[in-house]
Amino acid sequence: MSFDLSLIPLFLGLGVLTGFLSALLGIGGGIIYVPVLTFALPLLLGVNDDAIRIAIATSLLVVFLTAISSSVANVRARNVDYRLLKRALAAGLIGAFVGSQFGSHLPAEVLRVAFGLLQFYVGYRLIRAIGRREYAEGEEDIAWRKVIPISGFTGVITSTFGIGGGLFSVPAFNQFCRVPLRKCVGTSSNLIFFNAMMGVAGYVVGQTITGLPLIRYDIAFTIAIGAMAAAPLGIRFLGRVNLDLLRRVFALLVFASALNLLLGAL
Template sequence: MSLLADPASLVALVLSLAVAGALIGFLAGLFGIGGGAISVPVFYELFLLLGHAPQVAMPTAVGTSLAVIIPTSISSARGHYKRGTVDVGLLRQWAVPVILGVVIGAVVATFAEPAVFQLAFVVVASINAAKLLLGGAGWRLRDSLPGRIALKGFGMVVGFVSTLMGIGGGAISTMFMTLHNVPIHRAVSTSAGVGVLIALPATLGYMAAGWGKPDLLPDAIGYVSLGTFLLTIPTSLLTTRAGVTLAHALSRRRLETAFGLFLALVSLRFLFALGG
């Protein structure tokens, strides 16, 4: 806790969270994602600097990241909805299975090794990144979305994996939709709504999972740090609208390229974490 006793370090901490929040909000608006690929490693390193053990720092980083995703995803989804590009019907079909996947993921997260799910994400994301960057129109699973049963099954997978990885699910759902020939702007916009479906129940799950555990952060409710949440949210909400505006200003090809680059970077980040 000596970090908090040093004013210069405290200022650096607050500025770091403000910058992280700004990036999270911008990416939420631009790609319809929660920003967990940024917030989880930032929060994890912060909690280690504050002297907390990795076994507390990691689940708290994931839980706090999911909490931050709630308001940013709501803001992003509203912005895209006003532009008429959110597939509300698909979100309705996904609502129950996504939440069910979140519940299962929160239970499994108490004993599962997340490296397996990170590796699976890297494989799928790398393939889709190559598709988007190379502009391969033939790189599709189908020319349209699958039937209702398959859709519900995939919704459960999105909720399950996202909860384990501390992400809002937007990267996974956008990949799924673009591989089924959904236009990139519609996929990004709808994925913002997916973040809302995932983040709220997942956050409650991490609060419950950490309830009463020893050596938690002083400001934490279970595995969610309220102080970190409050310091990150202001800038994230300020930049979400800018991300939405840019997403709709970009052409289809440029947005595909930008999202492909993002997936490649996230994959590299997870590979680095797996290697460490």
């Protein structure tokens, strides 16, 4: 599949918009990239049956590329709980590879339905976050029995759907392991980096087996450049916008996108 250079501004713009919104709302860009690419690939590049599969794999590469800077920033800011990260990595990496095989081989209709349901969950989390500033406190407990299921599930979700997974790992580490929120965010950003790296490797294996080019490197790098350029701007605007209103509007858009994916699978 060739890449039309005239599409560069479009994908660059997608990265800029998503990077800006992600920084404001504290969400990963995959929840935007995947549905947009699923819609755009058939129209712009003639990809039909495997559009969502290619969208997921390409989105995951963007997640990996954009996670590099956030991971380094959190390490420098000393926001990483290394004991938690070490325990989370094994299950996270295994889950990420398993998830990439799900994404490579599950029927496209199943992926559409599953991603649509995931979007409903994200919309619910955004609505639930409105007006809430409460976080779990107490003595930190990073027992293996708690960390393994959280990190393993996050790895599977990350690679199966091409998203970061922080919407799952951050609240879970905070609620169940009592890790301070700042450390949850920093540790999760590094976990996402490694999970996404393993997931991308898994999709490379998957496309070798299936013979289908799942990852569009040209699109991924173009989007990533825009996202990394816009994220600092989004952070600057954090104190200037009504975040609760923005969450409501974005949640409605996510719900609409979820319905579109679910109806498209029928």
